[in-house]
Amino acid sequence: MKKTILVTGGTGYIGSHTTVELQQAGYDVVIADNLSNSNINVLDGIEKITGVRPAFEKIDLQDREATENLFKKYPHIDGIIHFAASKAVGESVEKPLMYYRNNIVSLINLLELMPQYNVGGIIFSSSCTVYGQPTEENLPVTEQAPIQKALSPYGNTKQINEEIIQDYVHSGAPIKSIILRYFNPIGAHPTANIGELPNGVPMNLIPFVTQTAIGVRKQLKIFGNDYGTPDGTCIRDYIYVVDLAKAHVKAMARVLGEDTPAIEYFNVGTGKGVSTLEVVQAFEKATGVKVNWEYAPRREGDIEKVWGNVDHANQVLGWKAEAKLEDVLASAWKWQLKLREDGVM
Numbered sequence: 001m002k003k004t005i006l007v008t009g010g011t012g013y014i015g016s017h018t019t020v021e022l023q024q025a026g027y028d029v030v031i032a033d034n035l036s037n038s039n040i041n042v043l044d045g046i047e048k049i050t051g052v053r054p055a056f057e058k059i060d061l062q063d064r065e066a067t068e069n070l071f072k073k074y075p076h077i078d079g080i081i082h083f084a085a086s087k088a089v090g091e092s093v094e095k096p097l098m099y100y101r102n103n104i105v106s107l108i109n110l111l112e113l114m115p116q117y118n119v120g121g122i123i124f125s126s127s128c129t130v131y132g133q134p135t136e137e138n139l140p141v142t143e144q145a146p147i148q149k150a151l152s153p154y155g156n157t158k159q160i161n162e163e164i165i166q167d168y169v170h171s172g173a174p175i176k177s178i179i180l181r182y183f184n185p186i187g188a189h190p191t192a193n194i195g196e197l198p199n200g201v202p203m204n205l206i207p208f209v210t211q212t213a214i215g216v217r218k219q220l221k222i223f224g225n226d227y228g229t230p231d232g233t234c235i236r237d238y239i240y241v242v243d244l245a246k247a248h249v250k251a252m253a254r255v256l257g258e259d260t261p262a263i264e265y266f267n268v269g270t271g272k273g274v275s276t277l278e279v280v281q282a283f284e285k286a287t288g289v290k291v292n293w294e295y296a297p298r299r300e301g302d303i304e305k306v307w308g309n310v311d312h313a314n315q316v317l318g319w320k321a322e323a324k325l326e327d328v329l330a331s332a333w334k335w336q337l338k339l340r341e342d343g344v345m
Contacts, residue, residue: 004028004076005252006119008061008110009083010054011038013196014125014185017245018081020049020194025249029054030074032061033084037199045193061106064113071117079121079252080110085157088203089129089301092154103157104164111168114175121176121255123248126162128183128237128267129155133303140237140273140309143181143265152301169263176262178251183237183269183308185244187328188335195335196241197344206329209280210336213289216345221296222276227304233276237269237307240323240331244268250317266313270321273307279329286326287333 005022009015010031016038019029023046031043031054040056047053055074059066061084071077085103086092092099107124114122131141132148132155150156165177186206188195201217202208212220225232247268254260274282280291314320339345 002026002028003078003256004030004074006030006032006070006074006077006080007054007083008032008080008106009038009085011035011040011042011056012083014241014244015081015083016042016046016194017189017241018083018248019046019054020189021242021245021249022252023050023052023054027252030077031056032059032070034058034060039197042194048193049189049191061109062102064109067109068113071113071119075117077117077119079123079256080114080119081123081125081248081252082107082110083125085125087154089152089154090203090299092152092157093301096153099153099157104160107161107164111165111173111175115173119175121178121252122165123251123255124161124165124177124179126179126181127155127158128181128269128306128308129303130159130162130181131306134306139305140271140307141267142309143267143312151303155301166263176255176260177264178255179263179265180247180251180268181265181308182244183239183267183306185241186238187240187242187323187331189242190331192331192334192338195332197339205276205279206332209283209291210332211345212293213283213287213291213333214336214340218292220280220291220293222280222293223296223302224298225295226298229275229305231275231277234302235273235275235305235307237272238274238279238325238328239269239321240328243321243323247313247317247319250319254317266317267308267310268313269308269310271308271310273305274325282325283329283333286329289333
């Protein structure tokens with residue numbers, strides 16, 4: 001019998017790509033999403049790729065009663081992948097209480113309900129922001145690197161949620177969890193049927209790059225050119241969203257397995273650091289399209305440089321990021337062109 005996975009935030013960017021990979025790996029998927037930063041039409045894109053339309057419920061996971069009704073409606077959920085969260089660093093600095101309420105309450109509701117409805121495992125969508133700004137000797141960061149004080153409320157919610165899961169598992173709760181600490185997901189599905197489409201002005205680099213390249217935005221601002229990096233701009237570990245999605249499939253198979261630890265942590269990245277300026281230049285090279293950009297002052301909450309040591313995920317999960325940066329950026333441009341063709345943007 002097929003296993004059923006609840007994907008919260010499944011119409012979002014990473015959630016939709018993970019839903020595709022889960023379906024192609026033989027799982028049934030139920031998506032729960034309040035559509036606050038996504039679009040219901042994503043379901044059409046998923047169906048075009050896989051031939052299967054996932055079950056969908058529009059709910060806000062902050063609402064415990066609505067969340068419990070979801071479990072009552074789908075009583076055979078085997079595992080959860082929890083993406084649903086507010087995720088913009090800058091916005092979290094401006095609206096901290098919104099971030100704490102949404103990101104923490106939704107997780108607590110899920111954890112409370114899991115044992116009642118015999119849900120065995122949860123994959124938590126965490127972030128490399130939990131490492132803060134690692135010291136030089138801790139770059140690239142391993143899973144054992146010290147957790148630093150968060151530089152934004154968003155980053156703090158990831159730290160708090162990791163601690164909540166850890167405490168709950170430690171208390172003897174009959175669940176298992178894998179915490180995936182992502183680096184920076186980019187790109188779009190090779191079919192261009194799904195991709196990154198934030199509501200309003202993009203908070204992430206790549207959609208701002210593609211929207212500037214196509215003329216939706218007048219100019220890209222690179223925040224800060226005076227960091228202690230080779231070209232003065234921030235360095236990140238950019239991972240192809242499809243590679244990231246495949247890591248979730250590996251993690252789900254592991255967390256639902258018998259003889260694995262109750263809680264595990266994995267970095268999910270490429271293991272390589274790339275600067276903001278290098279990304280823009282690589283995009284121009286991959287597409288032949290020039291981007292109108294300028295430097296701007298540093299942005300509050302941004303970390304100078306971070307990239308991951310991903311040996312643990314490579315060895316234990318049997319997973320590795322494979323896509324090349326220029327190919328990934330070309331996929332993002334293909335998605336942007338499809339949005340223009342469809343009259344979306």
